[in-house]
Amino acid sequence: LRKGPVIAALYPVVMLLAQLAAAVAVGAGVGALACAVVWPMAPGWVGLSVAGACAIGVAVWVLRWCRDRDGRIFAHYLMHDFAHSASARGGYPPDLRARMDSFADRVGTALQSDVEEVLVVGHSSGAHLAVSVLADVVRRGQANDTHAALGFLSLGQVVPMVAFLPNAQDLRRDLRDLSTCAQITWVDVTAPGDGCTFALCDPVSICGQGTPEKRWPLVISAAFTQTLSPQRWRALRWRFFRLHFQYLCAFDQPRDYDYFQITAGPRTLGARYAGRRPSGSRIETVVSRYTDVGA
Secondary structure, eight states, X not given: OOHHHHHHHHHHHHHHHHHHHHHHHHHHHHHHHHHHHHTTTXXXXXXXXXXXXXXXXXHHHHHHHHXXXXXXXXXXXXXXXXXXXXXXXXXXXXXXXXXXXXXXXXXHHHHTSSOSEEEEEEETHHHHHHXXXXXXXXXXXXTSSOSSEEEEEEESOOTHHHHTSTTOHHHHHHHHHHHTOTTOEEEEEEOTTOTTSOTTBOTTTTTTOOOTTOOOOEEEEOOHHHHSOHHHHHHHTTOHHHHHTGGGSOOSSOOSOOHHHHHHSSSOHHHHTTTOXXXXXXXXXXXXXXXXXXX
16 A cells, blocks of 8 residues: 555554663663662662662653653654554444444534534545444434434545454445445545655555446545645644644645635535546555455
8 A cells, every 4th residue: 555654553663672672771780880879889789779769760751751751753653643542353343333333423413403413524534434433423313304414524544444354244234334424525645755754645445345337436636736825735744643734724836735724615515626637646455355344
């Protein structure tokens, strides 16, 4: 698919191992220094115990120092994200399922209110959660008999991170069901310049859930190199995590994708992208080892 997300997946592993190596090295150095100072006064096990305590204490301090600065390097953040997804091998844990059910209730209630459109936006890991939430709304029949349009905007999706796992049958079923739904407009926006997303990979097709009735998603590119000015692109190009959130930010030369025009503009998602053709460079090849779905 794309090398960027694979690098992003390996990044926290390498970074945390590097932090551990640094902590051990610094701790060993301090322990050796402590041993050299204490040994003449307290040779034997007492000196070794003091040196060992210093080494362990300093190593722990280094690890905590790195963790406290994770807001800049995101190693712990990403590892927690991956670990949570893998903990049930792609299934939804009960506590998460309960929160998703609650959100589905909110969407269903909004559809019955006096609004023109209900637009659900899922970014990154939120994209596959939104797929399952909206699939539940549709299966309940809450998208029927409503004058409100239902739109789904998935941004910077990482669907394969979960849908390719063996126990993700429910998510694969939800992808299949939502892709054939006539009551929704689903636009999937990614960008090859974003190294943390599976750019232009059709999340339904690559999971083996494409059917003859498939109509969604409309896969398009945010085209960062064209929608950001050359100066802005140079400033952001190597800020990988910042780029992953660019979908939610302003573009200085927007084209047909602009978050604020979509969410605050006068047209519904369906009206805005009516007749829009999908990206010609999208990937639709079935890649997942696991394609079975839940009942």
